[in-house]
Amino acid sequence: MIAVLGVVLASAASAVGDVLSSEAMYQSAMRFAIVLAFAAAGEWVAERAGTLNISIEAMMIGGAYASAVAFGAFDIVPLALLVGVLAGVVVALVQAHLSHQLSIDQFVVGLTLNLFVLGLALFLDSKWEAVTSVVKPTRLPVLHDIPVVGEALFGQPWPMYLIVPVVPLAWWLVFRTRWGLEIRSVGDNPQSADVSGIHVNRRRRESIMVAGAFAGLGGGVLVLGQISIAGYESGHVGLKGIIAIAAVIFGGWTLRGTLMGCVLFGYFFALQQTLPVLGYRINAQLAASLPYLVALLVTAVFATRTRQPRALAQPFVRGLT
């Protein structure tokens, strides 16, 4: 299976040699990767605590739409991003309390939320005007002149750079705080955590809040730093939340691996966008399905072999045992 994946990757890259030297390709891949990384960092925290949080998609959609509306109303980017964070947290509150307080199946809650928030955003869009806009890129002097990758790494709109504090923050939370220790314990062995005196479901709810905040921010960055079409469209998030989950699985539940997964998927999203621009004729539907096809392969290969949190996706109810 790994071999199959390798072949797909290699052929995709080598068949189009000039893609590798295209600055636009790297620029685009980096933007996709960063947007994915916000959601994936949040998802990673939630999964380390034992929730396979598929409503990460809804959290991104909520963040994206709310940010766009707030930007349309106030025209202040930081404020719009903050509103996006809040929207993500609101979705997270619903997911967290339904799945880890009322003990409703987390997948049922997640699927329902994904569809509900998608529809809600479309419905509200007819009332409140949402405005997306790419903030003018901040070019770091000298560095952004590095050939090929300079523009991608050092010439992004400023909201993109929020990923720089967010990723270390996620790592620090999980590995350097008592809260993080408890998060990891409830994700791996909730019974042991419980008898050790840890509020298992409270910690899991909190981890979902963190996921909501990060994914909401990711949604905001998406509409204010990447999407250049005016107006909000339902396809903006377009299952990027689900791809973020695939990135966590690809990364074997390590943060570093998760980020590598984001880069991988970002590359395929960019490929789909860049190939036509470079003059390659490729079936648009096929190109659009590429990232999801790779995600399917990745989850099939990695989901079973890596060390996942042992209690992932298992609800915790204090029993008689």
Added chain:
Amino acid sequence: MGFGGEGAGATALAPAVGLRGVTKRYGPVVACAGVDLELMPGEVHGILGENGAGKSTLMKILIGLVQPDEGSIELGGRDVVIHDPQTAAALGIGMVHQHLSLVEALTVWENVLLGDASRFDRSAARRQVMETAEHYGLEIDPDRRVGDLSAGLRQRVELIKCLRRDPKILILDEPTSVLTPGESEQLFTTLRDVVAAEQRAVALVSHKLAEILHATDRITIMRQGRVVERSRTVEATASSLATAMVGRHVNLRSSAAALGVTDLVDDERLRAEREAAAAAAAVAARPVVLDIDRARVVHDGVAVLDDLSIQVRAGEIVGVAGVEGNGQRELGDLLSSLVTLDSGSVVVNGRSARTGRAGCMAELGIGVIPEDRHDSGCVLDLSVAENLVLDRIGSVARLGLVDRKRMRARALELMREFDIQAAGPDAPFGSLSGGNQQRVVLARELGHDPTVLVAAQPTRGLDVGAIEYMSGRLRAAADSGIAVLLVSTELEEILELSDRIVVMSRGRVIGELDRAEATSERLGLLLGGVGDDHDRSRGDAA
């Protein structure tokens, strides 16, 4: 680190903790009925009882995992309500859990810190772990992953975790169930120090008589949720304790398995062994029925079965002894067709099993009484009759539909033969007592004349009467020519029933003994082979 405050003289009179009239019901079942219990500082208090006597529930009440329906808890002279484990910890109550409270994915120091409320400081935590470890002579490397440690070392971590919080009251729930005899001895030595030098109160919960007699100062015996006897350990004898625990006079030899007192019945045992030796000679001439040859199963990069070879002859009971978690469960799973072999083979009467296919072992005539009857032995929501025919539904079906009449007739037949007490064949399986549930599983597996019977921990969780019945049935099965493989962590049960004993450690057979040469001491030494290993890893850690 000491238990501060009052001196030893004063505390000899005041109990560290007192339970008054504690009652806990689960539906119609009364787990604890008006229990009074006092733990004294500076004493090890043994709480003895059969499985299901209410010992564990009582301890869970003390630690805040279970809320009592009635009764009060008095701590240091005032009434307290223990809502949750955090409250218990704040009140100075610590517990070493039967199924440890450790998280495998975390390191030793992270586990020790888990559940604390103090500031999160990595280096201070590691230092404290090492200090506590040194103080009690429990050496450990704070940076190892707990998942990589042996059962004995894990319990050491658990003990350190508990002691670091300086508890006034320390509860140990069946602490030796995963330990070798050597490790158990070491544990009790540590406990002595903790109690004598630091005036802590210790509650030792166990169903093993020998352990209670050896390690405690005072004994409370529970039966069916009630306290039936209290005595000082020096005044108690094994037979008086056994009688109180079971509620009737017991034949120590036939019940030794349940009570853990084989060494008390040496004379009778010697006689039995001589008879057994003669029988064993006859068995040795019979053909090999079950032949497991270099079976290897790798899971997560660890060989859970490592070139395991076991042969069982017709009419022979082979006991597989070993400390829990050394591949016994995987052996049971293999013979239940749940596991695919990476290499090696399982052959029954010359026919090789295609492992990994559902039902491949049953096709060859292997019947299994699984380790956890609720998990893999039966379906709680189905009726007794349905459970009895579950694996051979074809035998009571007509035209692809279940013939309920034939099913009930077959069920009634088996219920008579195996003396299953139930309201009827349509009674829900979940309404049966543990002993009767186990009989249903036994009846089903013996019902279609297996050539091999695998019994994995067949008496776990059963009362003495049910254990006697089960032992008799296994013996009878062997006498009728079935090859019986008995997998058990209870040494006494193994010694009681087996014609031949193999000792398993880390997925391998590390020793084999004939009935005639097997004593609990020799078996203990063989199990101690694990102990040697464990000492080496201690050396590494230091």
